[in-house]
Amino acid sequence: MKTKSAWTRKDLLGLEPLSREELELVLATAESFKEVIGRTVKKVPALRGKTVVNLFYEPSTRTRVSFEIAAKRLSADVINIATEESSVRKGETLIDTGRNIEALKVDIIIVRHNCSGAAAMLARHMRASVINAGDGWHEHPTQALLDMFTLKEKLGRLEGIRVSIVGDIAHSRVARSNIWGLTKMGAHVTVCAPPLLIPSQVERMGVRVTSSIDEALDGADAINVLRMQFERDTDGAFPRQLEYFKTYGITVERLEKAKKDILVMHPGPINRGIEMASDVADGANSVILEQVTNGIAVRMAVLFLVAQANEPAKKSEKKNETKR
Ligand code: CP
Numbered sequence: 364m365k366t367k368s369a370w371t372r373k374d375l376l377g378l379e380p381l382s383r384e385e386l387e388l389v390l391a392t393a394e395s396f397k398e399v400i401g402r403t404v405k406k407v408p409a410l411r412g413k414t415v416v417n418l419f420y421e422p423s424t425r426t427r428v429s430f431e432i433a434a435k436r437l438s439a440d441v442i443n444i445a446t447e448e449s450s451v452r453k454g455e456t457l458i459d460t461g462r463n464i465e466a467l468k469v470d471i472i473i474v475r476h477n478c479s480g481a482a483a484m485l486a487r488h489m490r491a492s493v494i495n496a497g498d499g500w501h502e503h504p505t506q507a508l509l510d511m512f513t514l515k516e517k518l519g520r521l522e523g524i525r526v527s528i529v530g531d532i533a534h535s536r537v538a539r540s541n542i543w544g545l546t547k548m549g550a551h552v553t554v555c556a557p558p559l560l561i562p563s564q565v566e567r568m569g570v571r572v573t574s575s576i577d578e579a580l581d582g583a584d585a586i587n588v589l590r591m592q593f594e595r596d597t598d599g600a601f602p603r604q605l606e607y608f609k610t611y612g613i614t615v616e617r618l619e620k621a622k623k624d625i626l627v628m629h630p631g632p633i634n635r636g637i638e639m640a641s642d643v644a645d646g647a648n649s650v651i652l653e654q655v656t657n658g659i660a661v662r663m664a665v666l667f668l669v670a671q672a673n674e675p676a677k678k679s680e681k682k683n684e685t686k687r
Contacts, residue, residue, distance in 0.1 A: 372669065372672055374482075378507055378540045381543075388668070416469050418472055423475055433660075474493060500535065503536040503537045503630075505661055506540060514628075517653075524550045529589065541587060553571040553583070583622065586628065591604070613638065627644075628651060631655065
């Protein structure tokens with residue numbers, strides 16, 4: 364597949380540094396790959412001969428599995444490293460683990476880590492491409508890209524649409540990546556959370572802020588509901604679960620006051636009965652499982668683009684090796 368304009372990044376670490384053109388390129392490339400995964404033979408040879416490693420220091424279902432499927436659909440070889448069964452348990456650092464994986468001639472490392480900045484640090488030490496699959500509270504770029512892809516697919520555009528992100532904004536890498544991506548594409552973003560779960564100065568990212576769920580729902584084309592990340596509550600900022608559901612939980616009654624065709628999104632995993640009622644999660648407005656499916660096409664696009672951008676560096680490395 365030929366890309367319409369040049370993608371020059373060896374890594375994908377976040378959406379903050381990406382231009383609108385780069386975001387458009389990823390979404391357009393994902394559109395072509397969505398066609399591929401709808402075929403009977405869902406495979407193309409784009410990454411034949413490449414090796415992709417999933418290096419996850421935190422649990423994951425959707426991201427890890429969809430990266431694995433995406434890489435396999437592109438004909439790459441895929442290795443999954445469960446850090447709890449690896450030498451990480453013996454104290455090996457992230458950089459040492461990365462360097463050793465690279466010594467095994469790996470082309471792309473997909474990393475999820477509980478520390479913000481971990482993916483960027485790894486990328487600085489690697490010739491291999493690094494894709495951030497979620498780093499601490501910082502960014503989860505492929506989640507936001509698949510959210511944007513789903514919105515564009517459903518609404519036909521991103522420019523001018525109204526998206527409300529509801530939940531634990533303070534601890535959410537998904538919220539941060541969505542805000543960077545959606546605002547660059549011209550969408551109007553509102554964030555809604557209890558005051559203690561709204562990061563200070565988030566308005567500077569170009570979003571409207573509210574603590575009223577009714578305000579967040581009013582006029583929204585889509586609502587992206589975040590998981591309450593109770594495991595990250597180190598400072599007692601979280602309301603009790605029942606209290607949260609009563610004030611912010613997305614229920615059928617609340618949705619009745621919103622646009623009839625409002626899209627209900629969630630990056631997963633869902634805490635049913637805490638941030639969202641089951642009949643909303645499984646209801647007619649929900650596109651949650653379509654988001655998951657779209658993750659494959661989006662991750663195929665990202666793998667393809669970073670691999671292509673890193674090719675010249677790899678070739679010159681090989682040339683130097685031959686000369687020696
Ligand atoms: N949305 C998301 O990152 O889900 P996983 O934690 O299952 O990968």
